[in-house]
Amino acid sequence: MKFFVDTADLDEIRDLAATGMVDGVTTNPSLVAKAGRDFFEALQEICDLVPGPVSAEVTATDTDGMLREAEKLRAVADNIAIKVPTTWDGLKACRRLADEGVMVNVTLCFSVNQAILAAKAGAAFVSPFVGRLDDIGQIGMDLIADIKQVYDHYPAFKTEILVASVRHVTHLLDAARLGADICTIPPNVLRQLIRHPLTDAGLAAFLADWEKTGQKIVKD
Numbered sequence: 143m144k145f146f147v148d149t150a151d152l153d154e155i156r157d158l159a160a161t162g163m164v165d166g167v168t169t170n171p172s173l174v175a176k177a178g179r180d181f182f183e184a185l186q187e188i189c190d191l192v193p194g195p196v197s198a199e200v201t202a203t204d205t206d207g208m209l210r211e212a213e214k215l216r217a218v219a220d221n222i223a224i225k226v227p228t229t230w231d232g233l234k235a236c237r238r239l240a241d242e243g244v245m246v247n248v249t250l251c252f253s254v255n256q257a258i259l260a261a262k263a264g265a266a267f268v269s270p271f272v273g274r275l276d277d278i279g280q281i282g283m284d285l286i287a288d289i290k291q292v293y294d295h296y297p298a299f300k301t302e303i304l305v306a307s308v309r310h311v312t313h314l315l316d317a318a319r320l321g322a323d324i325c326t327i328p329p330n331v332l333r334q335l336i337r338h339p340l341t342d343a344g345l346a347a348f349l350a351d352w353e354k355t356g357q358k359i360v361k362d
Contacts, residue, residue, distance in 0.1 A: 166194035189219035199225035240264030273307035
């Protein structure tokens with residue numbers, strides 16, 4: 143499974159990218175607003191930090207407007223993926239961009255029907271929002287399982303399932319069990335993956351035992 147970081151915070155991206163585990167980044171207007179940075183400056187820096195796909199979202203709602211904005215976004219870096227909404231206009235823009243060899247992330251997907259349309263439109267990624275489905279009493283991971291089942295029937299579909307709206311570690315684990323291609327993860331959730339009380343307790347015991355020896359691996 144590939145890990146994308148769902149943030150526009152450059153400090154977080156820089157720190158997490160240093161682990162070598164960040165395969166890409168997803169941004170959206172809300173995340174950019176939280177970061178408080180000039181959009182294009184932040185986008186350029188993110189693309190410099192992460193060689194993998196960096197999703198940048200259009201704000202236009204009509205196909206022509208999306209294509210104009212996509213042209214501006216594509217000029218930032220070669221690893222930009224254009225993020226478009228799951229609407230008819232978004233799918234038309236996706237088809238046009240995909241035919242030109244542009245990576246497209248079809249976002250705000252909430253049904254298998256929409257995921258099929260995204261694949262038919264040539265999307266590189268489809269982003270089902272599992273957390274938002276959970277919020278309205280549905281089981282978001284059921285959608286991932288259903289999309290995966292359908293996509294597996296059709297080898298011609300090259301669209302990767304990018305699990306979005308991840309709220310906690312269990313979302314990521316369930317997505318991995320189901321064989322999703324990518325999870326885009328908020329930094330705080332990604333950091334939680336390393337935590338286990340037995341790891342902390344074991345390390346504390348090892349260090350205490352080592353200190354009793356009075357030795358050092360590297361002498362001052």
